[in-house]
Amino acid sequence: MSVNDDLASIQRCMDELLRSVGRLEKQVGGGGLEIRRVRTDAQHLRESVALLRQAAATSVVAAVPELVTIPDTPYDTTLWTDSDDEGLGARDRRAP
Numbered sequence: 107m108s109v110n111d112d113l114a115s116i117q118r119c120m121d122e123l124l125r126s127v128g129r130l131e132k133q134v135g136g137g138g139l140e141i142r143r144v145r146t147d148a149q150h151l152r153e154s155v156a157l158l159r160q161a162a163a164t165s166v167v168a169a170v171p172e173l174v175t176i177p178d179t180p181y182d183t184t185l186w187t188d189s190d191d192e193g194l195g196a197r198d199r200r201a202p
Contacts, residue, residue: 113159120152 127148131141 109162113155113162116155117159120155123148124152
């Protein structure tokens, strides 16, 4: 399954959970602390799934790397005239 399929399945389960909580709330009564906590937790889960869907949608777009073409021609050696050879020190000096 793809990420979108999994997220759609989770969304369907969350919708069913909220419907079940609504039915339970009508049977038990909506004034109790327990049923309010269950309803609130279910709503938070639904919001979290929505955030996860948004994050997955943006990460799929961002996951495609931009290709960079590297030329086969040699680099211009004047680019490195003022730099030291990394780890070897300067060209005109001796190591201690």
